[in-house]
Amino acid sequence: MLKRAIISAGLYGSDLVRAHAWARFARGRGVILTFHHVRPSPPEGFSPNRLLEITPEFLGTVLDTLDALGFEIVPLDEVPSRLAGPEPERPFCVLTFDDGYRDNREHAAPILAARDAPWTLFVTRDFALGRGRFWWRELEEAVRRSPRIRHDGLDLPAGTDAEKARAYETLYWRLRAGPEDVLRATTRRLAEAAGVDVAALSAEACLGFDEIAALARDPRVTLGAHTLTHPMLAKHDVETARREIAESRAALAGATGREIRHLAFPVGDPGSAGPREFALAREAGFATAVTTRPGHLFAEHAAHPHALPRVSVNGLHQSAGALRALLSGLPLLAWNRGRRVVAA
Template identity: 30%
Template sequence: MSIKHVFKRTGGWLYLNTALGRGPLRGAGVILMLHRVLSNDRAAELPHRNELCVGPEAFEHLLLWLQRHFDCVPLMTLLLADPEHVPNRPRVALTFDDGWRDNAMNAFPLLRQYQVPASIFLSTDFIGSRQHFWWETLGETLWGSHGQVARHSLIEHLHQVGRPLPVLLDDIDDDRRSLALVHYLQSLKSLDPQVLSDLTESCPHGAQPQALDWSQVRMLEDSGLIRFGPHGASHAILTGLDDQRLHEELSRSRIALENGCAQPLPVYCYPNGDHDARVRQQVAAHGYPFALGTETGLYRHDGDPLNLPRFGVSQRNAHHPELLAWRIRRGTRS
């Protein structure tokens, strides 16, 4: 581990294990943002997966660490607590974006084992369907997870839309190649959504759906540990939609949650974290008093409820949660 990481881990440990460090956390809330829990830690460590994925060992390690330093509470308990009577011990709420199938297969057994509540925000068009998330599908095809024939076919399609593959994506070193893939996938975000959809459909689809189905949603909800909210319908970036499409996207996700869940959360979760004043106004008009963004900071009941801060969890900082503590320290809002 680099000297930089040793410094951060040491600073994070001191933050949570000394009275001086814990002072800013007194009475505060921390909202964590996760996406996937894979079945294999090594797979989650590669750079193109690290930011959105954690492995089961790292996730279990994170849960134990959180219980040692925080009260793990449901998201609404954190949001609705009386600011005049919040406990001194800091509270943490776990959130998962998108609605991946592995939330039920790999994350939930550990959440149930340690009795840690969580909120999952669903991109509702994907739930119970064979639709695929473009980042995962394109990334794994380019990585070679579906074989070289599929990889070369996608490379040709990408060339046709003016996005040729960089040379570094043929590097023999896994870490360098994976890091190059991260940067390349980031560059594809500017493509037209229909082009991304067409590219995704040109890739092989696995035997299992990527997303949860509605029976899994109801099973998780029935456990009493998990609640669900909307993360868009199609996962479209809301700031790029005109007023009519924005209204349709918000309405479709709300109706799907009302039909599929017993008690959907009154919290919206912005796809990609993107929002502006127009989007926030429409989210409020659709009956959501709260919405989750991706800016970092502590929750203290005094910020914009339609731009709630969160800290992202990666494989790296789940495996070494002192790094997460360092991020919380660096991103603290007073």
């Protein structure tokens, strides 16, 4: 909660001083934006993953704001040349959508098509096959349906929305800190004990390969790989990580007939993807690989195309002011302690 308050203060403070108008040094050459769900707002109450979704209306606000600030929306394919080439007259922006959600086609695609905006959809193979594990949703549904959560010495009340939020945050971060097999086993056990149909979570949420192939017939749509099973790669041995990266590219290309040149690391923070994973993405032949490490793109990133930062469009901050602050680059450069490239 404190971390979110600090982020909010940074965003709204940056907009208050109109950083987008004067902090050109922080903006860099461009930015890659990250989205997940695009759909109407959920009901108020317990919604711990609300940060992963924005409304269709706010997606329109994002496009309006990019236009007002002079950003040019470009395909991900253009990023390497724009980083290596001369300083552009206008900053560029790339729009990326992770996981392959059905609502991206239903709600985002029509808005993007109406603006003739190119975008990238990163696809996890098992999600497209309807057999993936949305462990964060498993945990959410377990907490939603349970009056108490018990695990490994924890006994957390979960009767009210506030108690559920605290229980979710406590268990989420404890599990994230440990081995991924323990995390997945725990969320499955808790979800199934609460009556959750674990298998249905990804099957209902994500596009199948036939639907993805049809969507990709639009020349504005670029497809990218997002591994086979959506693991935190750095928590696994090198052969597992290599297979997740390389075989996901082959699986997506085979299912869609499209060339797959780009990779998004699942979760994408330093605990999930680091120098080893960047090297594996390069070894697998990807032109770029993107993280969730926050930051804008500078010319120096031309030397690190497999460790590109992105800026998450957070569903908890759906305002033009917060977006202007992110697009200024100033709060992100401050977050990175003045470092333009963070690839270690």
